[in-house]
Amino acid sequence: xxxxxxxxxxxxxxxEERMRSGVPPEDAAATRPGVADSAATKxxxxxxxxxxxxxxxxxxPRSALLPMLHLxxxxxxxxxxxxxxxxxxVLGLTEAEVAAVATFYTMYKRRPVGDYHVGVCTNTxxxxxxxxxxxxxxxxxxxxxxxxxxxxxxxxxxxxxCNAACDYAPVLMVNWxxxxxxxxxxxxxxxxxxxxxxxxxxSRGPRVCTWKQAERVLAGFPDGAETQGVxxxxxxxxxxxxxxxxxxxxxxxxxxxxxxxSGEDQK
Amino acid sequence: xTATPGAPGEARASSLTPVLTERWDLEDSFTRRVYExxxxxxxxxxxxxxxxxSIVEAVKDSGLRGRGGAGFPTGMKWSFVPKDSPKPTYxxxxxxxxxxxxxxxxxxxxxxxxxxxxxxxxSSYAIGATxxxxxxxxxxxxxxxxxxxxxxxxxxxxxxGANILGSGFDLEITVHAGAGAYICGEETALxxxxxxxxxQPRLKPPFPAVAGLYASPTVINNVETIASVPSIVSxxxxxxxxxxxxxxPGYGIFSLSGHVTRPGQYEAPLGVTLNELLDMAGxxxxxxxxxxxxxxxxxxxxxxxxxxxVPLDFEGMAGVGSMLGTRALQIFDDTTCVVRATxxxxxxxxxxxxxxxxPCREGFWWMVxxxxxxxxxxxxxxxxxxxxxxxxxxxxRSFCALADGxxxxxxxxIQYFRDEYIAHFEHGxxxxxxxxxxxxTVERQEEAGVNA
Numbered sequence: 033x034x035x036x037x038x039x040x041x042x043x044x045x046x047x048e049e050r051m052r053s054g055v056p057p058e059d060a061a062a063t064r065p066g067v068a069d070s071a072a073t074k075x076x077x078x079x080x081x082x083x084x085x086x087x088x089x090x091x092x093p094r095s096a097l098l099p100m101l102h103l104x105x106x107x108x109x110x111x112x113x114x115x116x117x118x119x120x121x122v123l124g125l126t127e128a129e130v131a132a133v134a135t136f137y138t139m140y141k142r143r144p145v146g147d148y149h150v151g152v153c154t155n156t157x158x159x160x161x162x163x164x165x166x167x168x169x170x171x172x173x174x175x176x177x178x179x180x181x182x183x184x185x186x187x188x189x190x191x192x193x194c195n196a197a198c199d200y201a202p203v204l205m206v207n208w209x210x211x212x213x214x215x216x217x218x219x220x221x222x223x224x225x226x227x228x229x230x231x232x233x234x235s236r237g238p239r240v241c242t243w244k245q246a247e248r249v250l251a252g253f254p255d256g257a258e259t260q261g262v263x264x265x266x267x268x269x270x271x272x273x274x275x276x277x278x279x280x281x282x283x284x285x286x287x288x289x290x291x292x293x294s295g296e297d298q299k
Numbered sequence: 300x301t302a303t304p305g306a307p308g309e310a311r312a313s314s315l316t317p318v319l320t321e322r323w324d325l326e327d328s329f330t331r332r333v334y335e336x337x338x339x340x341x342x343x344x345x346x347x348x349x350x351x352x353s354i355v356e357a358v359k360d361s362g363l364r365g366r367g368g369a370g371f372p373t374g375m376k377w378s379f380v381p382k383d384s385p386k387p388t389y390x391x392x393x394x395x396x397x398x399x400x401x402x403x404x405x406x407x408x409x410x411x412x413x414x415x416x417x418x419x420x421x422s423s424y425a426i427g428a429t430x431x432x433x434x435x436x437x438x439x440x441x442x443x444x445x446x447x448x449x450x451x452x453x454x455x456x457x458x459x460g461a462n463i464l465g466s467g468f469d470l471e472i473t474v475h476a477g478a479g480a481y482i483c484g485e486e487t488a489l490x491x492x493x494x495x496x497x498x499q500p501r502l503k504p505p506f507p508a509v510a511g512l513y514a515s516p517t518v519i520n521n522v523e524t525i526a527s528v529p530s531i532v533s534x535x536x537x538x539x540x541x542x543x544x545x546x547x548p549g550y551g552i553f554s555l556s557g558h559v560t561r562p563g564q565y566e567a568p569l570g571v572t573l574n575e576l577l578d579m580a581g582x583x584x585x586x587x588x589x590x591x592x593x594x595x596x597x598x599x600x601x602x603x604x605x606x607x608x609v610p611l612d613f614e615g616m617a618g619v620g621s622m623l624g625t626r627a628l629q630i631f632d633d634t635t636c637v638v639r640a641t642x643x644x645x646x647x648x649x650x651x652x653x654x655x656x657x658p659c660r661e662g663f664w665w666m667v668x669x670x671x672x673x674x675x676x677x678x679x680x681x682x683x684x685x686x687x688x689x690x691x692x693x694x695x696r697s698f699c700a701l702a703d704g705x706x707x708x709x710x711x712x713i714q715y716f717r718d719e720y721i722a723h724f725e726h727g728x729x730x731x732x733x734x735x736x737x738x739x740t741v742e743r744q745e746e747a748g749v750n751a
Contacts, residue, residue: 089473090473091387091430091513092494092513094494094495094496095475095493095494095495096495097495097496098475098476098477098478098492098495099475099476101478102437102476102478123495132497133495133496133497136480136497136498136653137477137478137479137480137498138478138479138480139437139438139477139478139479140478140479151438154643155399155643155644155647156399156597156629156640156643156644156647157399157400157556157557157629159643160557160631160635160639160640160643160733160736160737161557161558161736161737161738162736162737162738162739162741164733165733165734165737165739165741192438193397193399193481193647193650193651194397194398194399194400194401194647195438195439196396196397196401196402196404196405196436196439197402197405198399198400198401198402198554198556198557198562198627198629199402199554199555199556199562199563199564200562201556201557201562201738202738205438207440208437208438208439208440209440209441210439210441215739216739216741234441236409236441237440237441237444238441246440249440249443249444249447250437250440250443250476251476252447252474252476254444254447254448254451255444257444258329258441258444258445258447258448259327259329259330259448261441263323263324263325263326263327263328263329263409263410264323264324264328264406264409264410265406266563267561267562267563267564268320268323268406268409268410268563268564269320269323269324269563269564270555270561270562270563270564270565270580271315271317271320271553271563271564271565271566271567271579272315272317272320272321272323272324272564272566273324274315274565274579275314275315275316275317275566276324278314278315280314280315280316280317281316281317282316282317282318282321282542282550283316283538283541283542285530285533285534285535285538
């Protein structure tokens with residue numbers, strides 16, 4: 033499935049997905065889990081079966097809740113009241129217990145998210161290296177603020193915390209793929225490409241998939257894209273390359289009593 | 300030990316020792332095929348021929364200390380697991396790498412996930428765990444894909460599952476994606492999260508080794524710690540100790556970021572210095588000077604140029620009032636406003652406080668208000684005293700170390716840069732232009748703003 037198919041099929045004719053997030057009505061519903069809007073959910077019998085599959089991975093069922101909530105987002109784009117209801121029912125929890133968990137974690141959204149979630153790292157290091165400038169540029173260019181979505185439902189913008197790619201600062205995340213070493217201009221071009229339906233490659237991983245497809249991987253249902261992208265980016269290899277250039281290695285190892293069985297040693 | 304390869308300190312400092320990072324430049328390094336072709340899973344075969352106790356002993360003898368920040372001796376942690384528990388024992392890998400500046404586990408799992416998987420299998424065998432979990436932060440899709448795939452490949456090869464390589468040892472491994480919460484890097488919060496709850500720390504004792512996941516004996520180790528185990532098993536504790544210092548033996552990944560010519564991952568013996576690493580990384584950004592840096596993430600008190608020759612090991616950093624932490628060296632040059640940097644970190648701790656303990660939940664919220672005022676030049680010296688007083692009331696008065704970590708940049712920045720705070724009052728605002736710190740030319744000045 034291509035990202036554009038996903039957009040067309042799943043989002044056309046759904047006004048709530050087009051709505052720019054201010055305080056839309058479904059937000060109120062999302063915080064009151066009992067009020068489910070069955071028309072807004074795509075969760076079906078297949079989703080329920082997949083939830084049971086997730087439960088089977090753990091010694092105790094409740095451990096499945098976080099991946100199950102990712103699965104809800106892969107169907108509905110955010111944690112819908114129907115999703116909370118289904119998780120509660122599958123795990124034998126109250127909806128309040130599920131909602132309490134869903135609202136704790138920042139990756140779970142209580143409003144529809146665009147097809148592409150763009151996170152700008154504005155933690156100290158990225159911010160100072162230029163992340164603040166990138167944030168300003170994108171926010172102004174897209175006309176949305178933190179945790180808001182463009183009117184056309186394509187791009188959601190969020191200020192994110194450190195994403196463990198500091199050696200590639202300033203960093204953007206698109207649907208949780210790394211986009212390294214950004215500038216305001218490159219970031220603007222990136223979101224323009226996303227909005228026009230063009231393909232965007234992440235810096236070290238595969239072509240960026242949609243938000244819902246990404247959430248499915250997070251729920252533990254692989255998409256087969258693991259071989260795409262590089263083994264490691266250039267900054268990750270900075271030390272190794274220097275060591276090779278200089279001929280630096282770790283000392284030779286090997287325990288004599290094990291050499292007979294181990295053949296050539298790792299080191 | 301009959302033969303101890305290398306003398307202690309043989310490979311100390313001023314050179315690099317790639318062990319964990321050694322395979323990262325290979326094409327398809329993340330596949331089992333390439334991993335095995337380059338020595339992978341040999342340590343597992345060796346380990347399964349030995350007793351679990353001897354693996355624990357080897358790790359103890361190596362002196363390996365936890366690589367997730369606290370530096371607790373790994374072998375000792377393993378030995379706390381009760382032998383006679385009627386409940387199952389679990390191994391949980393803390394792959395929730397989120398400490399600002401820390402970026403070592405993510406590239407490790409992206410490039411060499413099988414190294415972690417092999418470490419998990421050996422470590423589980425050593426502690427008697429039959430189910431291991433890799434709790435990885437959710438915001439790293441490529442890494443999660445590679446981990447999931449590595450686990451599948453290891454199952455296919457019979458390295459995980461029932462009766463591994465005919466040894467009689469059974470193990471399941473589950474890759475579990477988190478959902479965005481820094482606090483879940485704290486080990487007891489991680490356990491609550493893995494149990495499907497809000498990630499909030501537990502009061503210790505009981506310690507996880509006795510009552511952890513599902514109230515069962517549980518060992519929680521950082522990715523880099525577990526990934527170090529196969530090389531210790533293969534090469535011996537003497538080999539491991541031939542690197543680093545007596546109390547901080549071995550190698551570690553040092554992550555250089557910020558205003559440095561070649562940021563990146565540099566794997567070196569513990570005890571290397573910032574100046575040595577900077578030499579390797581091409582120095583501070585051209586035309587500028589080092590102003591301040593963190594040795595191990597934002598939760599370790601910041602240091603200055605005067606500390607650039609102090610050994611980066613647990614003792615060296617403690618000796619100058621900081622901590623080795625995760626070896627996340629965030630480097631800032633003379634264009635950087637320390638008030639802006641610190642204020643942003645405080646915002647982070649405010650955002651990430653789980654809300655359980657009042658001093659942390661309320662304290663960081665108020666600190667953010669004060670930092671906003673300071674950065675706008677509307678503060679007074681009394682605000683600095685207030686910040687220090689609040690720091691005293693936050694640190695050590697909460698369940699977990701998030702609180703202690705959050706006040707570290709506040710206290711250390713006031714210690715080293717009080718004059719710069721005062722300059723904000725005198726100047727009526729920030730005396731720095733944020734555009735000067737950016738790594739690119741800012742086309743429009745207004746967009747670089749500190750409160751962007």
